[in-house]
Amino acid sequence: xxxxxxxxTDTLRIKQALEDEDENALKVLLEEYHASEIAILFESLSEExxxxxxxxxxADVASExxxxxxxxxxxxxxxxxxxxxxxxxxxxxxxxxDATDIISQLPQERQDEILQDLDAEDASHIRNLLTYxxxxxxxxxxxxxxxxxxxxxxKEALDEIxxxxxxxxxxxxxxxxxxxxxxxxxxxxxxxIKSRNTVHIRELVNDDFVYVKANTDQEEVxxxxxxxxxxxxxxxxxDMHLLGRITFDDVIDVLExxxxxxxxxxxxxxxDEELSGxxxxxxxxxxxxxxxxxxxxxxxxxxxxxxEPTISRLVILSGYMTxxxxxxxxxxxxxxxxxxxxxxxxxxxxxxxYRTVLKEITVGLINGAANGLIxxxxxxxxxxNLMLGLVIFFAMTGNLVIAGITGxxxxxxxxxxxxxxxxxxxxxxxxxTDVFGFLILxxxxxxxxx
Amino acid sequence: xxxxxxxxTDTLRIKQALEDEDENALKVLLEEYHASEIAILFESLSEExxxxxxxxxxADVASExxxxxxxxxxxxxxxxxxxxxxxxxxxxxxxxxDATDIISQLPQERQDEILQDLDAEDASHIRNLLTYxxxxxxxxxxxxxxxxxxxxxxKEALDEIxxxxxxxxxxxxxxxxxxxxxxxxxxxxxxxIKSRNTVHIRELVNDDFVYVKANTDQEEVxxxxxxxxxxxxxxxxxDMHLLGRITFDDVIDVLExxxxxxxxxxxxxxxDEELSGxxxxxxxxxxxxxxxxxxxxxxxxxxxxxxEPTISRLVILSGYMTxxxxxxxxxxxxxxxxxxxxxxxxxxxxxxxYRTVLKEITVGLINGAANGLIxxxxxxxxxxNLMLGLVIFFAMTGNLVIAGITGxxxxxxxxxxxxxxxxxxxxxxxxxTDVFGFLILxxxxxxxxx
Numbered sequence: 001x002x003x004x005x006x007x008x009t010d011t012l013r014i015k016q017a018l019e020d021e022d023e024n025a026l027k028v029l030l031e032e033y034h035a036s037e038i039a040i041l042f043e044s045l046s047e048e049x050x051x052x053x054x055x056x057x058x059a060d061v062a063s064e065x066x067x068x069x070x071x072x073x074x075x076x077x078x079x080x081x082x083x084x085x086x087x088x089x090x091x092x093x094x095x096x097x098d099a100t101d102i103i104s105q106l107p108q109e110r111q112d113e114i115l116q117d118l119d120a121e122d123a124s125h126i127r128n129l130l131t132y133x134x135x136x137x138x139x140x141x142x143x144x145x146x147x148x149x150x151x152x153x154x155k156e157a158l159d160e161i162x163x164x165x166x167x168x169x170x171x172x173x174x175x176x177x178x179x180x181x182x183x184x185x186x187x188x189x190x191x192x193i194k195s196r197n198t199v200h201i202r203e204l205v206n207d208d209f210v211y212v213k214a215n216t217d218q219e220e221v222x223x224x225x226x227x228x229x230x231x232x233x234x235x236x237x238x239d240m241h242l243l244g245r246i247t248f249d250d251v252i253d254v255l256e257x258x259x260x261x262x263x264x265x266x267x268x269x270x271x272d273e274e275l276s277g278x279x280x281x282x283x284x285x286x287x288x289x290x291x292x293x294x295x296x297x298x299x300x301x302x303x304x305x306x307x308e309p310t311i312s313r314l315v316i317l318s319g320y321m322t323x324x325x326x327x328x329x330x331x332x333x334x335x336x337x338x339x340x341x342x343x344x345x346x347x348x349x350x351x352x353x354y355r356t357v358l359k360e361i362t363v364g365l366i367n368g369a370a371n372g373l374i375x376x377x378x379x380x381x382x383x384x385n386l387m388l389g390l391v392i393f394f395a396m397t398g399n400l401v402i403a404g405i406t407g408x409x410x411x412x413x414x415x416x417x418x419x420x421x422x423x424x425x426x427x428x429x430x431x432x433t434d435v436f437g438f439l440i441l442x443x444x445x446x447x448x449x450x
Numbered sequence: 451x452x453x454x455x456x457x458x459t460d461t462l463r464i465k466q467a468l469e470d471e472d473e474n475a476l477k478v479l480l481e482e483y484h485a486s487e488i489a490i491l492f493e494s495l496s497e498e499x500x501x502x503x504x505x506x507x508x509a510d511v512a513s514e515x516x517x518x519x520x521x522x523x524x525x526x527x528x529x530x531x532x533x534x535x536x537x538x539x540x541x542x543x544x545x546x547x548d549a550t551d552i553i554s555q556l557p558q559e560r561q562d563e564i565l566q567d568l569d570a571e572d573a574s575h576i577r578n579l580l581t582y583x584x585x586x587x588x589x590x591x592x593x594x595x596x597x598x599x600x601x602x603x604x605k606e607a608l609d610e611i612x613x614x615x616x617x618x619x620x621x622x623x624x625x626x627x628x629x630x631x632x633x634x635x636x637x638x639x640x641x642x643i644k645s646r647n648t649v650h651i652r653e654l655v656n657d658d659f660v661y662v663k664a665n666t667d668q669e670e671v672x673x674x675x676x677x678x679x680x681x682x683x684x685x686x687x688x689d690m691h692l693l694g695r696i697t698f699d700d701v702i703d704v705l706e707x708x709x710x711x712x713x714x715x716x717x718x719x720x721x722d723e724e725l726s727g728x729x730x731x732x733x734x735x736x737x738x739x740x741x742x743x744x745x746x747x748x749x750x751x752x753x754x755x756x757x758e759p760t761i762s763r764l765v766i767l768s769g770y771m772t773x774x775x776x777x778x779x780x781x782x783x784x785x786x787x788x789x790x791x792x793x794x795x796x797x798x799x800x801x802x803x804y805r806t807v808l809k810e811i812t813v814g815l816i817n818g819a820a821n822g823l824i825x826x827x828x829x830x831x832x833x834x835n836l837m838l839g840l841v842i843f844f845a846m847t848g849n850l851v852i853a854g855i856t857g858x859x860x861x862x863x864x865x866x867x868x869x870x871x872x873x874x875x876x877x878x879x880x881x882x883t884d885v886f887g888f889l890i891l892x893x894x895x896x897x898x899x900x
Contacts, residue, residue: 267787319751337717
């Protein structure tokens with residue numbers, strides 16, 4: 001499927017070489033792999049082995065491995081442990097934005113220590129990047145960016161581009177700036193190559209282009225890149241001075257991050273729980289939500305307590321209670337997932353929001369009646385009780401309508417007031433279906449069945 | 451934030467011009483906007499207005515608008531309605547992969563009609579692409595790809611690249627092929643520009659590169675692109691013949707799609723429900739899951755029926771039942787979300803899978819005991835019943851351990867046998883916590899409290 005991939009045998013051989021402390025075998029084995037494959041291999045190695053391998057690798061490969069390591073493997077801790085000289089070599093090879101991301105995870109005094117050892121220019125670039133919020137365009141951008149002055153000729157520009165590109169892996173669009181580094185537009189390398197030698201860049205520049213300010217939210221940047229099919233987007237300050245660029249690979253990371261947050265929040269897990277974190281972290285992240293849920297469960301059970309006399313005269317109800325509550329909860333989760341995902345991909349107009357709620361009410365009515373009919377038939381045949389069947393039919397239908405209303409309208413309302421709609425987790429939503437489900441079932445039962 | 455964006459006033463003006471049938475005003479207004487902005491505007495327009503605008507726009511802009519339209523707006527229906535001549539013009543402007551995606555949504559005879567009107571070369575490209583499965587590399591790739599023969603000199607290659615790039619918006623890496631179109635490697639444009647005029651491409655080619663077969667799953671392609679930070683990836687057949695390439699913007703779409711599928715499946719919604727679909731579609735997608743859930747609810751309620759004598763002697767239990775079941779369901783959903791998301795980002799080794807289950811058991815034990823203690827205190831104070839409190843404490847703890855075991859191990863097992871782990875929706879998982887929760891609570895209660 002691809003020309004190289006780390007297979008099980010290789011992994012075992014590398015582990016064996018580590019165990020035998022056979023440096024030569026290790027070096028030969030590692031040379032075969034791409035840095036991102038070594039980063040994947042790291043997942044199954046101890047911290048000591050990771051450090052060992054980083055020390056063996058040439059600085060440029062080591063830095064690539066470190067930049068490819070998942071944030072959850074804590075590359076900053078690995079960096080911290082290295083010999084200062086090796087560490088500086090590696091950090092200087094890193095792209096500034098990657099170096100900043102990793103270093104920003106360390107405490108202030110450790111950051112300063114690492115920056116002191118770097119050459120002055122690199123240190124100042126990184127220090128500058130450390131001042132931006134992590135989740136903004138400034139925090140995501142790379143300050144290494146190819147730019148040419150609009151007054152250059154084609155020949156001069158090409159030479160300049162090739163000089164600047166020495167340190168960069170890839171470049172696609174060239175930014176055009178004036179004498180005070182203000183962004184005037186972009187030009188494609190293709191257009192430069194195609195033009196006559198005497199042409200000036202200002203004749204080729206495209207001034208109808210997309211850019212972002214440094215404080216733009218990263219999710220917004222991802223949307224723009226994907227909307228306009230750009231491979232990179234320039235970042236400017238308030239006076240249009242060119243600060244850096246964000247490339248599509250940063251955006252892929254942003255999308256994965258935002259999607260993880262959505263799926264966790266909707267399931268009542270705090271968004272910053274690390275997926276591979278240990279049990280302590282998981283308890284810290286989830287226990288608060290469960291305690292909130294316990295509070296809402298007390299609310300639901302107080303409805304049941306209120307109707308205890310009804311239940312004690314008709315114990316059969318308790319079996320149906322769990323059905324009504326369970327079905328309501330699941331139908332609400334369905335409506336919630338569809339609505340949250342829809343909002344997170346597109347903003348809805350008032351009219352679209354209104355029609356979404358209306359649609360969910362219709363869906364609740366139909367799904368409720370369909371399931372209500374099944375339970376009605378069961379009550380009629382198994383419990384031989386027509387009235388009980390009717391009560392359950394209405395409770396099921398009513399609760400699935402409530403599920404539709406809450407599942408759609410709560411995330412929409414949250415979005416309207418500027419709160420992340422995914423926080424309307426299943427925990428919040430099921431409170432409504434539990435409480436109302438029991439109220440309808442037991443309320444009707446105490447009126448009609450006793 | 452960016453140099454142009456459709457604001458509310460513009461939208462209103464365009465709508466006004468549509469209403470007044472003022473073609474000139476409409477043309478002037480539309481000229482101001484990027485195709486992707488017009489595609490967004492389309493969301494709030496009727497089908498007639500969309501058709502009207504497409505007919506006014508020049509074919510190249512119209513085709514870009516159509517390729518930017520969300521699949522949920524059904525661009526294929528818009529295309530179907532256009533005058534055949536206009537339609538052919540637009541389809542010929544589309545990238546082959548976009549044209550194929552859109553046309554593939556139509557019934558066979560409509561597809562043939564559209565293809566007949568196209569020029570022979572375009573039609574054969576699209577016919578060829580239509581043979582690949584939608585979710586594979588072949589279904590996603592674009593057959594317009596820049597390639598040079600490895601025997602060309604630098605000068606010849608540059609001319610060739612510029613000639614081939616006339617029809618393409620962007621290109622980053624050049625594919626190198628032999629005389630029978632077999633992919634030999636890649637070369638960056640940068641390396642070509644930097645080299646001497648007499649150098650042959652074969653001296654510059656990088657043969658350590660990533661490629662995919664046409665039948666590779668699109669999710670796998672997305673992983674490779676993001677893992678190796680590539681802006682595009684070549685697609686080959688079994689004999690290494692170059693078929694096309696997949697670019698990062700296709701991959702961003704894939705990621706959004708896969709993430710929507712995950713979040714829907716985990717919430718018990720069928721993965722192909724369109725987020726903005728109507729109620730009929732929503733009922734079709736969700737009712738089957740709710741009926742499955744009803745079946746499992748019958749299972750849970752049969753446990754309750756079995757213990758009816760216990761409940762009728764101790765009605766107070768029914769309030770606690772809903773707490774135990776509700777908390778178990780939510781804790782299971784938490785464990786499920788974290789595990790599913792983790793598996794979808796990375797494959798786990800056996801050892802990691804084992805430790806994941808172990809971690810979730812620990813988390814269940816701690817969160818269960820913490821919540822159990824609260825409910826124990828409540829039962830002691832409010833119901834003055836020590837033994838009842840103990841029973842509830844053990845039921846809560848036990849059920850949250852079961853929540854952890856099922857929430858983590860069911861998706862892991864599904865992954866092991868090759869089924870999408872996200873199918874282990876909250877509906878399946880909560881069955882276990884309902885049934886076991888009631889069994890523990892009512893079983894203990896009938897032994898210890900009566």
